[in-house]
Amino acid sequence: MKNTVxxxxxxxxxxxxxxxxxxxxxxxxxxxxxxxxxxxxxxxxFVSGFLQAYPTYNVADGSGRDMVCMKSQAALESMIRQxxxxxxxxxxxxxxxxxxxxxxxxxxxxxxxxxxxTTFLYPSLERHRPLLEELGPAGMSSDEEESVGxxxxxxxxxxxxxxxxVTSWLRIFDALHWHARRGGGYGDQRGSTPRMRESSDxxxxxxxxxxxxxxxAYNEMWLNSQSHAENTVQPGPPAQYFHDRRTLE
Numbered sequence: 084m085k086n087t088v089x090x091x092x093x094x095x096x097x098x099x100x101x102x103x104x105x106x107x108x109x110x111x112x113x114x115x116x117x118x119x120x121x122x123x124x125x126x127x128x129f130v131s132g133f134l135q136a137y138p139t140y141n142v143a144d145g146s147g148r149d150m151v152c153m154k155s156q157a158a159l160e161s162m163i164r165q166x167x168x169x170x171x172x173x174x175x176x177x178x179x180x181x182x183x184x185x186x187x188x189x190x191x192x193x194x195x196x197x198x199x200x201t202t203f204l205y206p207s208l209e210r211h212r213p214l215l216e217e218l219g220p221a222g223m224s225s226d227e228e229e230s231v232g233x234x235x236x237x238x239x240x241x242x243x244x245x246x247x248x249v250t251s252w253l254r255i256f257d258a259l260h261w262h263a264r265r266g267g268g269y270g271d272q273r274g275s276t277p278r279m280r281e282s283s284d285x286x287x288x289x290x291x292x293x294x295x296x297x298x299x300a301y302n303e304m305w306l307n308s309q310s311h312a313e314n315t316v317q318p319g320p321p322a323q324y325f326h327d328r329r330t331l332e
Contacts (some may be wrong), residue, residue, distance in 0.1 A: 085113075086113040095116055097120075103124040117160045118290030149315075152311060191221075191223040192220045195223050207327040208326075217296055219293065224240060225239075226239050238281050239283050244292040244306075248300075294315070312321065
């Protein structure tokens with residue numbers, strides 16, 4: 084798998100000047116994201132070319148176009164992930180970037196597992212477990228590691244797509260987790276204290292999101308900004324992201 088669009092070429096592209104190429108010159112920027120300007124244009128070119136080749140999908144209500152757009156975006160995201168996995172770092176900075184990304188993903192997985200395990204310690208959290216599982220590790224916030232003297236701190240980076248309602252809901256799991264640790268709910272935990280994460284105003288600029296969640300799991304402004312959101316994001320009916328008052332006492 085080879086990237087055929089240089090970083091400089093993709094960065095210089097201006098969507099206001101029209102499409103980045105024609106169907107005949109179709110190329111995607113595998114070192115970018117599915118939502119960057121170049122790849123958004125590439126998706127539009129592909130969809131237009133597909134509908135010309137297969138006009139039966141070009142129905143009046145636009146549903147065919149929406150479906151092709153959603154499928155092509157998913158395929159592009161998969162290609163980018165595969166490319167990033169196979170690509171050999173060219174510089175020390177790239178190697179460090181890959182290592183940092185892997186470490187962040189591992190911390191997100193551990194954060195999800197910690198919250199999920201907490202649902203088994205409090206009966207009132209049992210009904211929340213399916214909602215938490217819908218989010219999965221991909222729905223957790225990331226963080227940024229910073230060395231402070233001999234110690235390290237981790238500043239939280241919230242996903243742009245996730246609502247503040249869900250963020251507040253998740254923080255209760257964290258508070259209950261720490262309460263359970265202090266009360267011995269996890270048994271002997273010596274030497275396994277989780278990293279402390281600090282709140283920040285930083286928002287992730289990643290174009291990735293978790294689809295098919297309840298509508299109120301998404302930031303309303305973000306959701307309204309998504310093209311064909313009903314088909315790409317596919318939000319479902321709102322859910323009850325509220326904890327029982329007795330859990331908080």
